[in-house]
Amino acid sequence: MEEIYEEKNPEGLDIGHYLQVVRRRHIHFLVPVFLGWLVVWGASWALPVRYKSGTLILVEQPTMPKNYVEPNVSDDLQNRLQSITQQILSRTRLLTIIDKLHLYDDNHRETTSDEKVELMRKDIDIELVRDSHGDQITAFRIYYSARDPQVAQKVTGELTDLFINENLKVRQQQSEDTTKFIGSQLENARASLAEQEAKVREFKGEHEGELPSQEASNLQILSGLQAQLQNEQDSLNTAKQQRVYLQTLIEQYRTLHATTRSADGTPTGLAGLDQELDKLKSKLVDLSSRYTDHYPEVETLKDEIAKTEKRRSALVAELKTKGNAGRQVDDGTAAHDGTDPLQSSPLLQLQGQFQANQGEIANREQSIAGLKARVNSYQDRLNSAPAREQQLADLTRGYDQTKANYDELLKKQNDSAMATSMEHMQQGERFSMIDPPSLPVKPDFPNRLKFCGIGLGVGLAFGLAVVVGLEFMDDRLHSEKELKILLPMAILSEIPEIVSASDEQSRRKKMVLGWALAAVVITTMLAGSALSYLHD
Structure with a gap:
């Protein structure tokens, strides 16, 4: 039957061969799997714990309709938010928070101010929230990671206040600058208009009685x-x-x-x-x-x-x-x-x-x-x-x-002055905190349950590598098929394998040991995953 199956499937998958490999190498496979998982899972308990605090800031649109008061600040929120982020993440601003809350004080080694700033920048994460179409930014989240959950919450609150206040400051400054610029242009237009009026008046005086109106x-x-x-x-x-x-x-x-x-x-x-x-x-x-x-x-x-x-x-x-x-x-x-x-x-x-x-x-x-x-x-x-x-x-x-230019600038100045007044009254686009900075209860890093999955993947890869390596270095014959391939002539008869009672007992012990080892590995991995889930 085996010969008939091989003839029918000369190029098919040899399931029997792989089953023999599994019976022969299951212990060699289970041990690396367990060791790989154990190393990764144990590392999750050895790594320092970090807590992440976050808050949601909503981008509120101006309360005054644009038909009545047109804002004189750029509507590109993403660029303005990038500019505000760069200002907040500047060395001076971050050092102020670091010194205020005594962040990154390591007793084991001396940390410079620049290193503290770089560490804090890595711990800050800003995530934009867009509308359903993905075109407009409706809100954004601020996250900060620290070893102490209360410190993470305080730093997130400081960053939130900086973003809200800096946005108001930037919008007011941009609005005032726009109004001042239009005012300077209006003065130039007024001087040019006065010059044009003087020319017309002088011309009419010089040619009194020769004008078309006369x-x-x-x-x-x-x-x-x-x-x-x-x-x-x-x-x-x-x-x-x-x-x-x-x-x-x-x-x-x-x-x-x-x-x-x-x-x-x-x-x-x-x-x-x-x-x-x-x-x-x-x-x-x-x-x-x-x-x-x-x-x-x-x-x-x-x-x-x-x-x-x-x-x-x-x-x-x-x-x-x-x-x-x-x-x-x-x-x-x-x-x-x-x-x-x-x-x-x-x-x-x-x-x-x-x-x-x-x-x-x-x-x-x-x-x-x-x-x-x-x-x-x-x-x-x-x-x-x-x-x-x-x-x-x-x-x-x-x-x-010149008069048309002056009238247009005068209208723009009035509109810009009204928009500036609106910004000072905080009636323009502003940031408002929807969710206060959270106090994290569970650590954000390391995620031990995730580490369990990663450890399982690493162990499986390690076990397969060990099995493949052992099979590659093993030059023994383990099946009749391999033996037939090596013989130069056809086989006339076969002598059945004689199995003694001791060999049968040894084979059974080996099988029981394999199943027991598999049960121990699986149980241990499940227990470790449950512990990680419950602890996180």
Whole structure:
């Protein structure tokens, strides 16, 4: 049957062979298993015991809705928590706790401050707690391990207070820094805005009347000036026509009334004096246009005009005195032209009208010159309006941009100041302790039950290694199959094994010893595991 089984399973698993190995090497296997387990389990009782205290800190969101007050602190909690952790785990902070609670004082050897800090950093563990999606940090746990459970609890409480206070301090500092930065930017924007306003104000002052906003009023004023100019020109034309008419009348009157002169050629009649005055005045006007009033010829001419006017006034007075004489008198004699002195009254009226007309013409011309100058000025303003509009648009564009930037910064400063006030009132995101630091009852290390499992694994590996090694070094034959493989020829017959009573008894003792040893090992391991479980 065995041969048939081997033929059917030439490459199968030889279960019988392994069973023989188990019967032959079970003691060699059980002893290493037990020794490996015992060494690891015993080490768990020899290692120093450490207790771990932990607490849960909840990350509370701001109590004020973001629609009303927008926080001005970074929302990246993980980065901020890393920064806070680095600050708390700094050498200065940890040494303060170490000195306060007298941690890591080893009587056997001298420990430096740096070594104490490194030991404490290894004993601190921070675990983040995220939401169901794994995106947002909702809480975190702080653990600290120590040989004394009460020390572990105290240190965890100190670390918890540091985290809560440091978070408030960091958020308040970041909020204040943000507000100060926006304030400095706002001052710069205010100075820039004032500079832009000064430029616009200076430009408007320099180009008063040429601004686009004044174009409508300039057009209205120009239209009124043009109407006034047209009226003045019409009045001037009328005055000039009146002057021509008066000149014609005077000339006709003088032609009808001949001029009498004295023996030396000086005109003696009223008409002659008027004609002489007209010539002298015309000459004075001509000289005055070229010379000053102190020029000798001008002064001489003014004296002659004064003398002639004096003679004319005397003549007029004499004619009025004689009244009814009916004739013009010159130096006490009868006039040669036979003109009645009363007839000179129309000439005087014409000359008065002519002089008034001359004054009116001069005033009209002066007014027209002023109106033309004003018209040209307003026309220039209108012509320069497009260029001024472009220049003002450039200035206004810069001013508008600066004003928009200033308004935005002002709003941000108000929002940031409100957010800073919220942080000072502790209404922003903050850490709150949900579970107080626990007082550990059982040690966290070593976990003796876990060490039992590790010891079992180590013992099994050690036992298998011993069995494999012994089998590898054993050169004896333990089965018929091995013997058949070594024989060069086929086996014709077999002699059955003859087992004596002593051999059978020895085999039974060996089997009982194996089972007893297995029971002892298993019982001992179970008892050790139960003890570890109950003690932990």
